[in-house]
Amino acid sequence: MKEIISLSKQRGFIFQSSEIYGGLKSCYDYGPLGAELKRNVMGEWWRSMVHEREDIVGLDASIIMHPRVWEASGHLAGFSDPLVDCRNCKERFRADKAPRAQPGTEVEYVEGGRKRGKLLRKQVGDRGYVCPNCGSPDLSDERKFNLMFRTSLGPVDPLQEMAVALAGRSLPAEEIRKVLEEKSKESAVYLRPETAQAMFVQFANIQQALALKVPFGIAQMGKSFRNEVTVEHFVFRSCEFEQMEMEYFVEPGKQKEALEHWKAKRLEWYLSYANDKSKFRLRRHEANELAHYADDCYDVEYEYPWGWGELEGIASRTDYDLKKHSEHSGVPLTYFDQEKTDPVTGKKGWRYTPYVVEPAAGATRTTLMFLLDALAYDSPRPDAEGNVKTRRVLKLHPRLAPYKAAVLPLVKRDGMPELARELVQGFFREGINAKYDEQHAIGRRYSRHDEVGTPYCLTIDGDSLKDGTVTIRERDSTSQERIKIDEALAVVRKRLEKV
């Protein structure tokens, strides 16, 4: 992990946010190379999910939505669970998920929450639960921890409203909180904690505008925000992250089939870009870990340096979301199929609320995963000087690589730079991100491009000027072949084609 963090910084993939100010917890910036990589990851997702599918369309919704969206989705309630710290074992847990115990009864627990040690006794408090980890009733106060970022929309400063409301009044903490809550609620809006809701909220608009027939899907990529309890593992879990989600709407009863389709399809997508296919797996959720809206769920997991972790969740969300939004908004979010027979009435024509299968991937995580998957070291070998060097190379899939080709004049004279610049312009005209590079000796340029994953290096040498050929060097094997300059573009384009 340290390797990839270090490489990320050295080569301009990922920097810590606001680093000169000491950095900001869990916030990261994608540098020149990282920006390209992440764009490519997301571009490939969009291509496979939207462009190559007749049944899926795209959406790019506002990050700030009507606050009632989150009321309907359950995020406002579900995301403000009371959290409690255990004073004995220091565990932090959700009060509503803690084991219940009769207030007043005396319980035994081990000091520090260890397996063996001093036995302590204490009565269960009025709240009627104990620590799920060590069983101790010695707990901190419940604290509300809202996972959504809240801000205020509009020019009115809610703090001023609060100040006026509270001026000169002496109230207990609970009362003050009520006033603050009420005053802030008037202008309160939230940064979306997932992109999914917009696709439910715009279901009817999209279905009608494009005259879509079930089954169909709506896909969206973009930023989401969550005040995570703990942030960890570099960009793996951060408060600001990027998602790639798709909601696939199907006829009730067809969700199982769709889930099967998407779990296979999505795993295959990752594998088609990855080097080490043994590090991927599908894991089915246990009944007790399913979200309240889901009736089944699979995770695509990757074996990160710290163990197996999630890349994408493929959930069968039932008709929960559309129904909830329909209830809260009063707008029917249903689909009418003229051909089908209504199973209840037996008449032709069936109006129903579609079921949803949702492959929801983390774009930020996927970017990190591809970096981890790509990092490789060749076996050490001596260089021209006899010093043993280990080649570090990012074996990124060519379609994900920030630069597709580097165009290098072997030396900076005799017209080589001019010819190389001409060639690189040709790539730009084709929309292929190539890089002209004339700094340093050729070996060092190869090495730098290996480290950022550039799959092909095209070198203009003396022969190029005479016979119009160029050498093309392949990143992983470092082998070279000589091709015609006129054909260089076509050769690279051909190799970039998705297999």
Add this chain to the structure above:
RNA sequence: GCGGGUGUAGCUCAGUGGUAGAGCGUCAGCUUCCCAAGCUGAAUGUCGAGGGUUCAAUCCCCUUCACCCGCUCCA
């Protein structure tokens, strides 16, 4: 949030209670026609931030910020 660790040049790291070092990299010049080449020269640090102890702190103490490794939830 708790425990353990880390923070010194662009990067990787060494170091000492008395005005800071290496390797690599960077820049300039010369040389160089294929895998981090050579020679010459040059630049670079509020030693993470704030406070304290001290004649003197990068080093000792306190606070704080950030990251890494464990413990738990999500994409």
